[in-house]
Amino acid sequence: MEEWLGPLMFAGALVLIFSGYPVAFALGGTALLFAFLGVEMGLLDWHLLLTMPDRTFGVMSNFVLLAVPFFIFMGTMLEKSRLAEDLLTTIGQLFGPMRGGLALAVVFVGTLLAAATGVVGASVVAMGMISLPVMLRYGYSKELSAGIITASGTLGQIIPPSVVLVVLADQLGVSVGDLFVGALVPGLMLAGMYGLYAVGVALFRPEQAPALPPEARGLSAGALLKRVILVMMPPLVLILLVLGSIFAGVATPTEAGALGALGAVLLALANRRLSLAVLRETMAETTKLTSMVMLLLIGSTAFVLVFRGLGGDLWIEEMLTNLPGGVAGMLFVANLAVFLLGFFIDFFEIAFIIIPLLAPAALALGIDLVWFGVMIGMNLQMSFLTPPFGFALFYLRGVAPPEVKTTQIYRGAAPFILIQVLGLLLIILFPRLVTWLL
Numbered sequence: 001m002e003e004w005l006g007p008l009m010f011a012g013a014l015v016l017i018f019s020g021y022p023v024a025f026a027l028g029g030t031a032l033l034f035a036f037l038g039v040e041m042g043l044l045d046w047h048l049l050l051t052m053p054d055r056t057f058g059v060m061s062n063f064v065l066l067a068v069p070f071f072i073f074m075g076t077m078l079e080k081s082r083l084a085e086d087l088l089t090t091i092g093q094l095f096g097p098m099r100g101g102l103a104l105a106v107v108f109v110g111t112l113l114a115a116a117t118g119v120v121g122a123s124v125v126a127m128g129m130i131s132l133p134v135m136l137r138y139g140y141s142k143e144l145s146a147g148i149i150t151a152s153g154t155l156g157q158i159i160p161p162s163v164v165l166v167v168l169a170d171q172l173g174v175s176v177g178d179l180f181v182g183a184l185v186p187g188l189m190l191a192g193m194y195g196l197y198a199v200g201v202a203l204f205r206p207e208q209a210p211a212l213p214p215e216a217r218g219l220s221a222g223a224l225l226k227r228v229i230l231v232m233m234p235p236l237v238l239i240l241l242v243l244g245s246i247f248a249g250v251a252t253p254t255e256a257g258a259l260g261a262l263g264a265v266l267l268a269l270a271n272r273r274l275s276l277a278v279l280r281e282t283m284a285e286t287t288k289l290t291s292m293v294m295l296l297l298i299g300s301t302a303f304v305l306v307f308r309g310l311g312g313d314l315w316i317e318e319m320l321t322n323l324p325g326g327v328a329g330m331l332f333v334a335n336l337a338v339f340l341l342g343f344f345i346d347f348f349e350i351a352f353i354i355i356p357l358l359a360p361a362a363l364a365l366g367i368d369l370v371w372f373g374v375m376i377g378m379n380l381q382m383s384f385l386t387p388p389f390g391f392a393l394f395y396l397r398g399v400a401p402p403e404v405k406t407t408q409i410y411r412g413a414a415p416f417i418l419i420q421v422l423g424l425l426l427i428i429l430f431p432r433l434v435t436w437l438l
Contacts, residue, residue, distance in 0.1 A: 005043070006312025009034040013303060013353070023349045024292075027299035031306040044309050055301050059294070063254055064176055067166045069290040070257025074242075074264045075116065075123075075156075076282045081268035083235065084113055084126045090231040092131060093224055096212035100202025102135050103148045103209055104195055110152025111191045112232075114159035115239045116260075120384055124153030124395040132400055141208035142404050144201055147412030150385060150392040151194055151419070157347070157381040159187035160243055161260070164347055164380060166253065167293065168373045171355040175370075176253040177246050182374045182434040189433065190378070190423045197419060234270070238263040293348060300352035307357075320361035327365050331428060334358050335379050342383025347391075350380060371427075371434045378424045385413045385420070 009030060016026035038044030059065070078084045088109045095101035095108070106127055113123040127149045135145040157164055160180035169176040202209040242260040245251035251259065268274040323329030334354075341350050355376065362372045384392040387410050396409055427433055 005034060005038065005041075005310045006307060006315045009303075009307055009310060009312060010357075017345055017349070017353075023345065023353075024295040024299035027296075027303040027353070031299075031302035034310065035306045038306065038310055044306070048305065048309050052302060052305060055305065056298055059297050059301060062170065063252075064166065064170055065293075065297075067161070067176065067253040067257040068163055068293055069286050070254065070261045071161050071163050071166070072289050073282060073286045074257065074260040075113075076285045077261070077264035077268060077278070078113075078116055078235070079126055080278045080281050080285075081264075081271070081273035083264075083267055083271060083273065084109075084116075084123075085130055086231050086271075087112060087235060088127060088130045090224075090227050092134065094228055098202075099206055099211045100198050100209035101211060102131065102138070102140060103144065103198035103202070106131050106135075106148050107152050107191055107195045107198060110149075110155050110194075111159065111188070112235060112239070113153075114155035114157075114162070114187070114191075115243065116235050120154055120156045120392060120395075123156050124150060124392050125399055127153060128396045128399040132396070132404070136401070136404070138212055139207070139210045141201075141205075142408045143412035144198075144208050145412070146396060146400070146404060146409040147414070147416050148194065148198060150390075150396050150409070150413050151416035152191075153395070154381050154384040154392050155187060155191055157384065158183050158190060158374075158377050160184060160246070161253065161257065162377070163293075164351065165373070165377055167348065167351050168355060168377055171351060172359050172369045172373050174373060177249070178370045178438060179373050179377075180243070180246055180253065181437050182370045183377060185433050185437060186374055186378060186423065186427055189426070190381075190420065193419050193423060194416065197415060234267050238267065296348055296352050300356070303353070304356045312357075316357045317361045317364060320358070321364050327367060330361060330365055330367075331375075334362075335375070335424070338376060338379045339382060339386075342380065343386050345383075347380040347383045350383065351376075368431070368435065370438065371431050374434045375424065375427050378420065378427055382417055382420045382424075385417050387413075 012034070013027055013030040016030060017023050035044060035049055039046055088105075091105045091109050092102055095105040098104065110123055110127065113126070132145055132149060136142065156162060160183055162183065165179045165183055166176055169179045198209065238260060241263065242256045245256045245259065246253055265274065268278065320330045320333065323333060325332070338350055338354060341354065359369065362369060384390050387393065390413065393409050393413060397406055400409065
């Protein structure tokens with residue numbers, strides 16, 4: 001019976017999570033229940049749990065995790081001050097005269113917002129509120145419009161400075177900066193693949209992605225150029241300062257995140273968009289998201305502590321390292337588990353539950369943990385698009401007009417899930433896509 005406590009604990013946590021119980025409490029509650037069983041069976045001592053306060057203090061004093069609220073604040077400030085809206089409107093006018101131009105504009109802005117915010121919800125909501133009505137008004141397919149917006153919004157998951165990459169780096173015990181550098185090329189590659197798909201639709205099914213009519217293009221060429229410079233340059237400079245300081249080794253991700261948060265406030269102030277209401281909303285959203293991450297981390301810390309005390313980590317490691325095919329078998333099972341869990345639970349929850357269990361096996365098999373983290377990050381990105389609980393789908397459903405049905409949003413996301421699978425396969429087959437900048 002003793003050897004089954006670890007697997008039973010893992011299964012029990014999943015049952016509680018899938019029942020709809022809050023994940024942080026499901027993990028913590030499962031830890032306490034199985035700690036009691038372990039003590040009663042003579043496998044554990046209550047002294048094991050005395051280390052929990054020290055571990056909690058270690059989580060709360062982790063300097064690297066300070067980057068999470070800074071990047072969330074930066075992205076939320078750009079959204080609440082409507083600077084992201086300005087960027088989206090301007091790029092739409094720039095690309096509009098091309099067939100499929102609005103779809104390309106969404107991909108381009110999604111890439112910029114990903115690099116400026118790292119927050120998926122803010123990107124999807126902003127683009128859904130601004131671009132979707134315009135695309136539908138000028139004859140774009142509802143499926144293409146929904147798919148390109150939700151997929152481009154998820155680029156904040158893989159393009160630095162991604163909040164999930166910060167969490168993955170912490171869970172894997174690798175440098176956040178290295179994970180950011182490794183994810184840059186795969187993230188831009190994925191954005192390029194989205195753009196190619198939009199171009200392909202415009203070429204082969206032009207009725208689904210028409211060009212904007214002349215009367216809808218608004219500004220003259222000179223006025224548009226001026227607006228592009230005034231609207232695009234400040235966010236681009238902010239992105240270059242934040243990412244450039246990390247890549248050059250001048251600042252840690254936490255310090256760069258603080259710089260980005262301050263830069264977003266200054267941009268809002270310079271555009272006369274900074275108000276007490278905007279600041280209050282930004283701080284409230286940042287507090288809510290950061291608190292969720294911290295509670296999940298504390299719950300997962302308790303779970304992993306008891307799980308390892310019961311030998312569950314050795315069970316997982318032995319199972320993964322002895323799979324047929326060695327490294328290939330382990331990667332297949334790991335990716336399949338992350339992909340399937342993505343249908344039901346949030347990417348943060350997957351990161352906190354699965355990564356501490358996969359990392360020791362990956363290390364034992366000699367897998368580069370930076371490459372492994374980027375691969376998992378790419379896979380986690382699919383969790384935003386996979387029904388029934390894909391968060392990007394629900395973000396768009398919340399702001400889409402009534403004529404766009406939920407089934408159309410799901411159908412629109414399907415081609416982009418396949419593109420993400422292709423991107424994941426390319427990373428696995430060509431690891432240099434991740435490692436060549438390191």
